[in-house]
Amino acid sequence: MIPGPFSYHRPASVADAVKLLVDLGEDARPLAGGHSLVPMMKLRLATPAHLIDLRGIAALKGVSRNGNNLVIGAMTTQHELLASDEVAKSMPILHEAALLIADPQVRYRGTIGGNVANGDPGNDMPALMMTLGATYHLEGAGGARDVAAADFYQGAYFTALEPGEILTSITVPVPAAGHGYAYEKLKRKVGDYATAAAAVVLTMAGGKVATCSIGLTNVHETPLLATDAANAVIGTSLDAATLKKAAAAASAIMSPAADARGPVEYRKHVGGIMVTRALQRAAAIAK
Amino acid sequence: MNDLTPTREQRTAALEGMGCKRKRVEDIRFTQGRGNYVDDVKLPGMLHGDFVRSPHPHARVKRIDDSAALKVPGVLAVITAETLKTVNLAWMPTLAGDVQMVLADGKVLFQNQEVAFVVATDRYAADDGINAVIVEYEPLPPLVDPFKAMNADAPVLREDLVGKMSGAHGPRKHDNHIFEWTVGDKDLTDAAFRKAEVTIKEMISYHRTHPSPLETCQCVCSFDKIKGELTIYGTFQAPHVIRTVVSLIAKLPEHKIHVIAPDIGGGFGNKVGAYPGYICAAVASIVTGKPVKWVEDRIENLTATSFARDYHMTTEVAATKEGKVTGLRVHVLADHGAFDACADPSKWPAGFFNIVTGSYDFPTAHLAVDGVYTNKAPGGVAYRCSFRVTEAAYCIERAMDILAQKLNMDPAELRLKNFIKAEQFPYHSALGWEYDSGDYHTAMRKMMETTGYAALRKEQAERRAAFARGETRDIMGLGISFFTEIVGAGPSKNCDILGIAMFDSCEIRMHPTGAGIARVGSKSQGQGHETTWAQIIATEIGIPADNIMVEEGNTDTAPYGLGTYGSRSTPVAGAAIAMAARKIKAKAQMIAAYKLEVHEDDLEFDIDGFRVRGLPEKFMSMKDICWAAYNSVPPGMEPGLEAVSYYDPPNMTYPFGAYLCVMDIDVDTGVYKVRRFYALDDCGTRINPMIIEGQVHGGLTEAFAIAMGQEIRYDEVGNVVTGSFMDFFMPTAVETPHWETDFTVTPSPHHPIGAKGVGESPNVGGVPAFSNAVNDAFSFLGSTHIQMPHDFWRNWKAAKDLGAVA
């Protein structure tokens, strides 16, 4: 549990960080909170020769409201998300989900940028960002570009991030006033990744679901949008038969790995239950 | 007398003696980060050692190439079995009469086995060195399932034992067989089963788990070439035993070995045995002439140093239609991994598993235990329990519930019908123990009344009906456990470790001003000995506990003791402390008589001094007697006030308790909620009620973890898949249920202060309570026994197998 040798760099600007990444090449990795990367290094599953610490870059921090969007700096910690009044007010599901990540120690250091850039299917933020329709801003040697969260994840630890690129901020559209939301996460204990989790954001009109999107965590090698499941509930009042249909549609796209959390069959089964429960809870608080 | 004269109550309270909820004195340093643990020991020039470990569960080691490792900056030496052979230390004896490889000798027998020891100037360099050692393996077929160990075609694991058809505990039936141990009257028991009106039979497994103390196993070894002396700082629950073992295997004179166990961050049995790290660090220090530190990381601790349990218990009970038990028959298949490294008293290959008749009056019983080798880490230790007592308690407490279910009888009623009665003590059990004291009916009834047991059963019936009507998806279970432990090993007539009787010891030295030091052969790992040992002395000799310093763990200063495990400290060392204190008191009485100019027999002890009978104003305090001991002792008496006691207990002690767990389980997800947990413990005389409560909380939390998910699991090809706290269930404060504690007091008749020990009771009694709650919840759906651990997915699977989820 001792990492191999590495050099440490602490640039003060995004441009310097990008330059370091480009100059040092494949062996360099950005370091954010270190709560995914450092454990991998301690197991020597990751052996970067250079760590480019982004913590010295002030521009990467903070949450701000820009019209109908929240703009969140990549280096904003989970704790800062929890402390933000803006998040609590306009995007309560982000607050709810952040609170289900790990424990206070991890949340004090772990960042939203690291969480979404990591590419681990166990991370909670990616599916939530897809559910909310977020966009990631990436900067590299060739300039800046935007990638939708829904297009970002390609496989376990494979993302659209190109070598030399840094994720600088995330733009998240604020859901409609009166929306319902829920993040249902089944885990074995505090500090555990999800056995299965479901994010739901919906609006109701006249007792029926008007819009709905559903994201799934840790039931596939990437986070998932459960589009068929979401479509199945639109226009319904979430009666038992519809909920069953939605859960089945969501389970149909899941392909989790068997692990100590349970066999594949169990993880898919509870994945469906998380969808059902999130839908019910979201509908109950929608106005 | 005036208003300022303290009352008797005030004088008693000032002592903070037995029965006082005295605050733990050691917590002042622990809570301020001022403890002194092994990893805090830093000696000049100290080197660091770390292990190359096997990725294979079973393989031949063809070649070890350390040339690249020796080029890594900071790496000084790479020690292999070949190096150790030059000092005859490639293998070491285990406490169970087996031998164990220190470093892989031609073969590896479990994943993460120690293969080479890299010594470097710091921990980072050592780890870099490990990654540069090249080991060539030839994989062999792994043996994972203990039930296949004795198949004709099973791979032979221990080539060193081939042809030796007799081991430390008698004949071996197969190359992978370690021992067979039988107890009880087979013919009588078989006859009871033939005549039985009702019988049950179930294979009850207690899965492999691990004590996982917060602080892992570690040591610093420092060999002084000039003096020829070896100093070892280590996480040792039994420092004196370690000194003797080192002397015997390293052929160093015992007085030239100094073993020091400083503060220890939890042991739970993990720190009783000897591990390759200790030997390698010692050899490395001898080779390099520098102190060498070895500190296990979490993965190493979970996967290489001793596991616990892994008992597969085929259990049969015979009974009458009315529910009176008439016979018990148990066969255990014990998985010991690659080496039998059980930490049991030497003559007890399955520990005290023959306590398996539990709290019940079985007229006859028979037990057979077969130990086998598999390609898993060696062990197993007693994880917060006396030797194999938790396995035994789990076995009988599950069996009683299964019998109750078969008889369609309430499990509480079945227990009340079969308990050993108060008037039967001392009670001789069918499997050979003499229970010292108990009042089971009183404890059980108190539990049932306090928890409202009858009302809970009624609620359960209503819930089951509601479940059947489809109104709820939650099922409710009530888990009863009524355990009897056997602790305090032990009497020299049946307990020794490597030939050393399992006594314990105390030396008390009182100073002139009325303060003193007590050195004890036990070794606290967090149990609070510095607090409680002083309380015993305070009450015995009338000196405030605050004036008694307790010291343990340094073999140069502490009297020889067998250490702390198996809840033996209070039963054995606690008795030695009381006996040493009584010697002090006896001498003090002679001094007081001389000073007060009366005959000794005219004095009576009164809280904190001696008083002349009939002349209450003639009184000499213990404090003043201490002073007198150093200047005016009676003619012919030696000055000073010291005493030593070595205590060989006449019997074990038998704590017991009545626990109830109330649990709700959501069948759709398998998620459970412990609604209520009540624990009544009877540990005899209570020295410090607050410490008892703390011990019960800790033990219940471990029991909860074990029953509900904590396991060391291997996949079918022998990879250990639970090597970190991500997958090895370690509950946090959030998951841990609320504990309600209660007690009755039935003192031990043979112990000087009547105390029995409590540290392990909650683990022993807790596990069956949780498991019985889960099993009770599912029983109405048609199950008789569901194996532990009862984590979420397994609960869901049980529900699914029983048809309760689609």
Ligand SMILES: Cc1cc2nc3c(=O)[nH]c(=O)nc-3n(C[C@H](O)[C@H](O)[C@H](O)COP(=O)(O)OP(=O)(O)OC[C@H]3O[C@@H](n4cnc5c(N)ncnc54)[C@H](O)[C@@H]3O)c2cc1C
């Ligand atoms: C005990 C424990 C439990 C946990 N439980 C959970 C949980 O339940 N749910 C959950 O979601 N997470 C969990 N985590 C992970 C935690 O949330 C991490 O903090 C998070 O996954 C990564 O964020 P970080 O800031 O620590 O990133 P780091 O670990 O520093 O980096 C992670 C990866 O992202 C890359 N990276 C980081 N920032 C950027 C950037 N701006 N641009 C490009 N690449 C970047 C790094 O190079 C690295 O590859 C847990 C962690 C621990 C230790």
